[in-house]
Amino acid sequence: MSTLPSAPSINREGLNDDQLRQFYVTMLRIRRFEEKVKELFLDARLYGSVHLYIGEEAVAAGACAALRDGDVISSTHRGHGHGIAKGLELGPMMAELMGKATGYNFGKGGSMHIASLDHGMLGANGIVAAGIPIATGAALGFWIRGSREVALCFFGDGGANHGAFHEGINFAATLKLPAIFLCENNHYAQYQPVTQDLPVSNVADRAAAYGIPGVIVDGADVLAVYAATRRAAERARAGEGPTLIEAKTYRFEGHFLGDPESYRAKEEVAAARTERDPLTRFATLLTQLGLAGAEDFQRYDDAVRQEVAAAVAFAESSPEPSPDLLLTDVYDVDGRA
Amino acid sequence: MSTLPSAPSINREGLNDDQLRQFYVTMLRIRRFEEKVKELFLDARLYGSVHLYIGEEAVAAGACAALRDGDVISSTHRGHGHGIAKGLELGPMMAELMGKATGYNFGKGGSMHIASLDHGMLGANGIVAAGIPIATGAALGFWIRGSREVALCFFGDGGANHGAFHEGINFAATLKLPAIFLCENNHYAQYQPVTQDLPVSNVADRAAAYGIPGVIVDGADVLAVYAATRRAAERARAGEGPTLIEAKTYRFEGHFLGDPESYRAKEEVAAARTERDPLTRFATLLTQLGLAGAEDFQRYDDAVRQEVAAAVAFAESSPEPSPDLLLTDVYDVDGRA
Amino acid sequence: MGGHEWRNEYAKKAASVMSEVSYSQALNMALREEMRRDPRVFCLGEDIKESTYGVTRGLYEEFGPRRVIGTPISETAIAGAALGAALVGMRPVAEFMYMTFMMSAMDQLVNQAAKMKYMFGGRALLPIVFRTMAGAGRSNAAQHTQSLETWFAHAPGLKVVMPSTPYDAKGLLKTAIRDDNPVIFIENKLLYATAKEQVPVAEYTIPFGQAAVRRTGEHVTIVGLQRMVEIALAAAAELASAGIEAEVIDPRTLVPLDLDTIVASVQKTHRLIVVHEAHERMGAGAEIIAQVVAHAFDYLDAPPQRIANPNVPTPFNRMLEELSIPSVAQVVAAVQSLLS
C-alpha cells in the first residue's frame, strides 16, 4: 500500500481546486448512497441481489473523472459506484434498485443492470467479465468512425479468469482500439481470495500477454486512479491502443447483502476500513492542501445526505411499473414478445 | 530458425540409437500417411474436412515420444499426426477417415474426431482450443488420484486467442496440475497470419500470465521438441505444474484440402519446404551421427509405404457402418436416441 | 472409521430411518453418500466450499481439497475439466451456480460432452453430472433467471433431470452420479429452502424416465415441471372444490421422458395442460404436446394448452416477475376453459 503523499509534493495532475474537491464529493455520494441502500435492504424497503461498492469509491470516481462526455463505460454486478461517477442521478438509480417505474430501466433491470446510454453508461452486468467484450465493441465502433471517444470497462479480479477477459482484451489489442480495461482487484471473487484463482501476483501482469501496458495503482488513492486512467485515455485517443489498469482495492462490505463473510477475518476488514478508506485518505489530503476543512466536509456531507434522502423519497413515492410492461421492450417497434 | 547442430556436439537426451531412428520413422509414417490422404481425397476415394499435418511432423513425434503409457493427449482438427505419434494404427485411422465401420470411431467421427482412449488419445477436436480444458480435466483426474500421469494438449496459434485457452491453462496453473500445453504455431490460423491475431511475438509469452514456464522450441527439430516436452513432463510429474511450450512450425499444405492458399506466397511455402522440413533435417543428423545411410532411409520408406498401402487396402475393403449405427451410441446402456 | 466400515454402519442404522430435510439438504445427502461410496466422485465449482444454498456444505471439510475443488470463474474450464476427468475414469459433479452461467460453457457442454460418445462410436463413458439451478421468483433479474431445459433436451447425448421434491432430489441425484452419461441436473432456486419432507436416511435411487403421478384425477391431466408441480397441485386442490379432478404428473426427468404415463393419463382425462417456468416458445410444453398429439390424438377432447413464461426475459420488479411465472389462477382458468 502506498503511503500518503505529503502535501507539498503532490502532483495535481493539472486539476484545479474545485476538481479536487469534486473527487471527494463524488466518493461521498457513492458512499452515502450505498450506506442507504444497505439500510433500506435490511429494512426490506429494497430487494434483489445487491453488491455494495463501499471501500472502492476512489476507483470509479478517479476513473470516470478522466473520461469526457461521449466516452462510455461498461460495468459489473457491483456497478452503483460506476453509475454515480459517470453522472447518473441518484433518484432514478434508487428507483431502479426498488424496481420502480421511474428507474433508469423502468424497474425491469434492478441493481445488476442499471444502464443509461445517454450518460455513456452501457450497463451494469450480472455476468462476470461480460462487460469486457462489450467495451471492446464500443471502442471498435469509435475506431471505425475514426472519432476520438474511449470505452472503459470496469471488471473484478475474478473476472480476469474468464474467457471473455482474454478474448475481449486480445481483440482490442490486435486493432489497437481505444479501450481501457480497469480491473478492480478487491482481493476476493465472491468468497475466494484472489490468490487462489490467480496464479500470478497481479492482474496487470497479464497485460504482457496482449502486448499492452499493464499499470498497477493504489485503488484507495483517487488521484492515482485518475492519473493512470487519464494517461490510458490519452494513449487510446492517440490510436496507441488499450491499457490494462489494475486498481488494488478492498470491499468493506460482504460480497452481496446477506453474505455471512465466513471466508475472511473481521480484523482484516477492520484494518482496511482504518487504513484504506479512500474518503478518509482524500479528506486528509484536501485538509493538508488547505482545500477543505471540517466545516466544508460537514457541508458536503449534509448536501449529499440530503441528495440521497431525496433520491429515496423520489424512489419510494414512485409508482410500480404497470403490469403491461411485462410484455413490452422485448423487441423494438412491435414492442411485444 | 536454429541451425543444425554438428554431429559431435549433439545432446542425445539420453536416447539410444534406436530411439533416435524411431523419431525418423514416426515422422515418416505421418508424412506418408498424409500424402496418401491427400491423394485419396483428390481421387475422391476419401471425403470430409481434412487438415493435413505435413511439415509439422516433428512436433507430434517429439512430444509423444516424451510421454509414457498412461499419459494422455488431446488434439485438434489437424490431428492425424498426433494420433500416429501416440501409437494409433494406420489401418483403423485410415478407415475412420473413410467413414468405415472398422475405423476407430466406427466411421461416426471422421478426420476431426479420431479418438482411441485405449491409446490415451482423447480425441481430435473440431472446435479450436476445446481440447485445452479437456486436457486440464484429464490432468485434474490424475492429480485427484495422486497418480503420476501427464496430460498433454496440442493446439494451434489460432487457438491461443480463444477463451478456452485462457480458462483451461489458468485453471491448471492454479492447482499445479500435471498438464503440458503445446502450441503448434504454424504461423497461420486458417487464412490469417499469426501476426494479425496475436499482438505479442510468441504464444509462449502468454505463459507469464499464468505463472508457468513458457518455452519456445524449433518445431522442425524433433529432438528439441522431445527435450522440451520431457522436461515439462518431469516438472508435471513432480507436482510443479503445467508448462506452455510453443513449437514454431509451418504447414506445407493448405489449411484444409481444397484451400486455394491465396493468403500466402508460393515462395514462402517453397522456402519452408526446403529449409524447414523436419524429415530432411533429421535425416541429415542421423547421417552425420552415422546412425542411418541411404539404404536405411530407403528401407524405412519402403516399409512405411507398405504400411500405408496396407492401411488403405484395409480401409477400402472395410464395410460401411450398418444403418443401425445411426441411432446407437447417443447414450450408454440404453444405447438409443 | 474408514469409508467402508462407516458405510455398513450407516446402512444398518439408517434402514427405515426417516429425516425431515429440505431440498438442498437432500441434495447434500446424496452427494455425501455418493462421495463416500465411490472415490472417483468429486465436486468442482465456483461456490462449492462455502455453498450459498447449502448443497455442497460440509463436503470440503469431509473430503478435502482434492475431492471438493473451488475453481476460478471459468465456466468453460469447469465443464471441460469435468469432461476430461471423466475421460480418465473419474465421475465429476460440476456446479454452475445459476443456469444462465452455463451459457459461458455451451461448447464444452454440447459440442464436446453431449456429442463425444457418439462421435467416438460409443467408445467412451462420460459419467458427469452438471448441476445447476433454475427457476424464477427471487428477484434476480434476467441474467440470473432462466430455465433452459429446452436447450439441453435439444442436445442428444445429454440427460435432463428436474427434481421437484427433496425425496426426488436425493434419489435422482444419486442415479445421476451413477449414470454413465452426461446429465444436466437442474435444481430450483426456491425449492432449496421451501420444499421440505421426510426422506429416508438410507440408500435409495430413483430411476430416470419414470414420471410420478402426484395426484390422480379423471377430468384433466396437468403436467408440471419442477416447482410448477406445486402450482399444479394447488390448482388441483382448488378445482377439486368445484368438483373437477385433475391428475397431476411430474415427469421428473425430461430426457428420458416417461411419455407412457402422460399418454395413459390423457387417454383417461382427454385433456392436457403443461405448466413450466421456461419460455413458452420452444419450451418443453410444445414437445410434450406434440408427442401427446402424436400418440393420443383421438383421445383429446380439446386442444392441449401451455402455461409458461410469456416469452420475455425475467423482469427485476417482483410484481412483474410474479406475473411472468405461471400462477395457480392461470392453471385453474385454463382447466375451466378446457372443460367448458
Place this chain on the structure above:
Amino acid sequence: MGGHEWRNEYAKKAASVMSEVSYSQALNMALREEMRRDPRVFCLGEDIKESTYGVTRGLYEEFGPRRVIGTPISETAIAGAALGAALVGMRPVAEFMYMTFMMSAMDQLVNQAAKMKYMFGGRALLPIVFRTMAGAGRSNAAQHTQSLETWFAHAPGLKVVMPSTPYDAKGLLKTAIRDDNPVIFIENKLLYATAKEQVPVAEYTIPFGQAAVRRTGEHVTIVGLQRMVEIALAAAAELASAGIEAEVIDPRTLVPLDLDTIVASVQKTHRLIVVHEAHERMGAGAEIIAQVVAHAFDYLDAPPQRIANPNVPTPFNRMLEELSIPSVAQVVAAVQSLLS
C-alpha cells in the same frame, strides 16, 4: 464516384434488371448494397476477408479494413464486440462460420444481446445481425453440423431468420440489417452453391413474419424449414402424380412466425407435417404443432407429424449422415400415412 451518386445510378440501371445468382451471391449483394447505403453497417468475423463460401467476398477490397474486420478465433469477442458497437450507434453484421461455433458465444448472444433491451426498459437499439451457417449434408461431422434455431427462438429478444432461396436470402438479409433488433440470420451450407435463381439487381426487402406458400394444395400442409422446403417440394411433386396435392409453406422467419398462413392452410387441408433438419426433440416442429393444435384443433383430421433429425449428433459417414436428414421418401410416406 461517391456512395450517393453511385446509388442513384445503380438504382436507375438496376430497376427491373434481374440476374441469375446463387444463394451466397445473393447474400453478398445484400451486404454490399447495405454497406453502400449506410456507413454504420460493417462486417466482422474470422473468415470474412477470404470468405470460403463467398458471402463476404470482395467486401474487404471495396470497403477496407475498418468496415470488414477479420477477427481472431474468439467467438465471445466477436459477439460482444458487435453488441458494444451497436450500443454506440453502429450496425454490425457478425459472422460465425458454422452455427456450432456460436456455442462459444452464447453468453454474449443470449444473456447480453437478447435480454439487453428488455433489461434496459426498452432504452436501447440493438441493430445487430449475427450471420451463421447451419444444415447437414456435407460430411462435416457432429461438431460442424447442427441446426440450432430452437435455442435462439427460445431466447426472447432475438429474431430468427432462415431463408431458403437466393431471392429470400437477399431480401431478408437487407431487412435484418435494417432491423433494430438482434437477428440470428441462419444460412444453409448446401444452398450456398446449389440454390440459384433470378434475383432483382435493384433494391428490395422482404418483411419478417410473412411465410411464403411455395406450392398450393388441398390435401396436406407441409411446413419446411430452409433446405427442407426443397425436400417438401420434391415430395409434393411426387405426390401430385398420385393425385395428392400438398401445400408447401416456407415460414422464412421463425421469430416472428407467420402462424396465420400456416393455420389458414391447415384449416383447408386438415393435415400438417413439419420438416426440419434440427433434432426432433424440442425442435421447431413441436412449437409449430403446438400452436396449430391450439388454433386449429377442430380442423385437424389426423395428428400432425414431424420429420426431423432423429435426435442424434450428425455422424461423419455420409450414408449415415444422409439417413439423419429428412428425405423425400420420408415425407411422401408420412403424407400417405396421414391420408390413409
